[in-house]
Amino acid sequence: MQDSPSQIREGLNYDGGKGGLVRVRVDFDLCTSNAVCMGIAPEIFEVRDDGFLYVLNENPGPEFDERLRQAVAGCPNGAISVEE
Ligand code: SF4
Structure with missing residues (x-):
């Protein structure tokens, strides 16, 4: 089952922190x-056949910090941001 893009957008509206993530x-x-970004961190970002980007893990652990930084820097449109 695939989420619709609108559901993904709603999913990005966080309502609270999760303690350091x-x-x-x-x-x-x-x-x-x-x-x-998917090429850099496929565990977090996925572009599906429907042509939309899906964020698979909105709160990745510290083991992804370096690749998240690379994804933020590598996005040619400056679309990714990471809040700490
Ligand atoms: S534009 Fe940026 S956020 Fe969108 S798929 Fe490309 S690298 Fe990822």
Whole structure:
């Protein structure tokens, strides 16, 4: 079962912190689904056949910090942000 893009957008509206975990946010108005981030961190980002980017893990652990930084830097549209 696939979530609709609107559900994903709602999923990015966090209502509270989870104690030290980062929060991944994607500005879907900027994202062009080119899958650069998926190439860097496929455990977190997935562009599906429907052409939309899905955030698989919105609160990844510290083991993903470096690749998250790379994804933020690598996104040509500046669509990804990470809150700590
Ligand atoms: S790298 Fe940026 S533009 Fe490309 S799919 Fe990821 S968030 Fe979207």
